[in-house]
Amino acid sequence: MKLSIVIPCYNEQEVLPASYDRFRAVMAAEGYDYEIIYVDDGSRDRTGEILAGLAAGDRRVKVLTFSRNFGHQCAVTAGLHNCSGDVVIIIDADLQDPPEVIPGMVETWRREQANVVYAVRNKRKGESRFKLWTAKIFYRSLNLLSDFSFPVDTGDFRLIDRQVLDTFLQFPEKHKYLRGLFSWMGYRQVPYYYDRDERLAGQTKYTLRKMVKLAAAGLFGFSKKPLKLAISLGVISVVLSLAIVLWVLYLQIFAADRIVPGWTSTIIIILFLGGIQLFTIGILGEYIGNIYDETKNRPEYIVAHRLNFDREADCTVARPSTENPNRQD
Numbered sequence: 001m002k003l004s005i006v007i008p009c010y011n012e013q014e015v016l017p018a019s020y021d022r023f024r025a026v027m028a029a030e031g032y033d034y035e036i037i038y039v040d041d042g043s044r045d046r047t048g049e050i051l052a053g054l055a056a057g058d059r060r061v062k063v064l065t066f067s068r069n070f071g072h073q074c075a076v077t078a079g080l081h082n083c084s085g086d087v088v089i090i091i092d093a094d095l096q097d098p099p100e101v102i103p104g105m106v107e108t109w110r111r112e113q114a115n116v117v118y119a120v121r122n123k124r125k126g127e128s129r130f131k132l133w134t135a136k137i138f139y140r141s142l143n144l145l146s147d148f149s150f151p152v153d154t155g156d157f158r159l160i161d162r163q164v165l166d167t168f169l170q171f172p173e174k175h176k177y178l179r180g181l182f183s184w185m186g187y188r189q190v191p192y193y194y195d196r197d198e199r200l201a202g203q204t205k206y207t208l209r210k211m212v213k214l215a216a217a218g219l220f221g222f223s224k225k226p227l228k229l230a231i232s233l234g235v236i237s238v239v240l241s242l243a244i245v246l247w248v249l250y251l252q253i254f255a256a257d258r259i260v261p262g263w264t265s266t267i268i269i270i271l272f273l274g275g276i277q278l279f280t281i282g283i284l285g286e287y288i289g290n291i292y293d294e295t296k297n298r299p300e301y302i303v304a305h306r307l308n309f310d311r312e313a314d315c316t317v318a319r320p321s322t323e324n325p326n327r328q329d
């Protein structure tokens, strides 16, 4: 059995050397046949240099370097498109998800004859209240809004086997919300509980903007309820407007002397309807934007160079449609 470890890295110079040592120690202790695929997501610090050094000293370290920062989900996707193992582990570079739990996950995969072993966070150390709170609200509301139920407290850290990987490789969609996609795929999935550590060093690379983008990919990729929300809001506002119209007519007929120029009500109605219209147009815009991106069919990411892959290519443009030219077995 060959293990592929996919590690996305964005400006991770502080953690990479220690991170590599820990991964290697775990792999050596277990005696696995393995490869580590680092995806350098357009880092601007010394990440590229450090990865090149690691790759020069160890053939099992493979590196894909993006032409710019494409984001965590694209980096993981690129790793998945290029791995050759029978079992793949998706894990972060910062050691928040400890490599030492990998043997346990592999063991669970074997024992349970599972296709996916997804890591569930028992405890999360060193993360801000804001992050924990927004994560909690997001995962719960996604479950409420989506027609599908996702496991909560689960990130992208998981083990997937060849069958699931091969299914994934056939997905042409771009705006990926990977953790949702994998649980949506079905097969036999089992949880693996672990304690999440603190980031070893450096800052989180998930800025608020990136978190919102990921949340939007999850929400608009897995739920059509926001579209229906537009209809509900429309109905509510029509009913409310109707009530106001009746009230105005009543005043007009029975209390014409009490009518003063209706400034307040006019403003309220304009603001209310204007707000609802903009909100619903925004929802439509999100979906149309996604459709637009998919129809342009641009690659999800661009690989500028690759190290230690059997077929070296200086600049390969990934086109992960049904047949992916980047994949190397």
Ligand code: UDP
Residues within 6 Å of the ligand: 007, 008, 009, 010, 011, 012, 041, 069, 070, 071, 072, 075, 091, 092, 093, 094, 096, 199, 203, 204, 205, 206, 210
């Ligand atoms: N990452 C990436 N591209 C990005 C942002 C993050 O490849 O644009 C990587 C990062 O290097 C790390 C993983 O994604 O290996 C998770 O990021 P981070 O630890 O900063 O997020 P957090 O754990 O704080 O949610």
Ligand code: MG
Residues within 6 Å of the ligand: 092, 094, 096, 199, 204
């Ligand atoms: Mg982290």
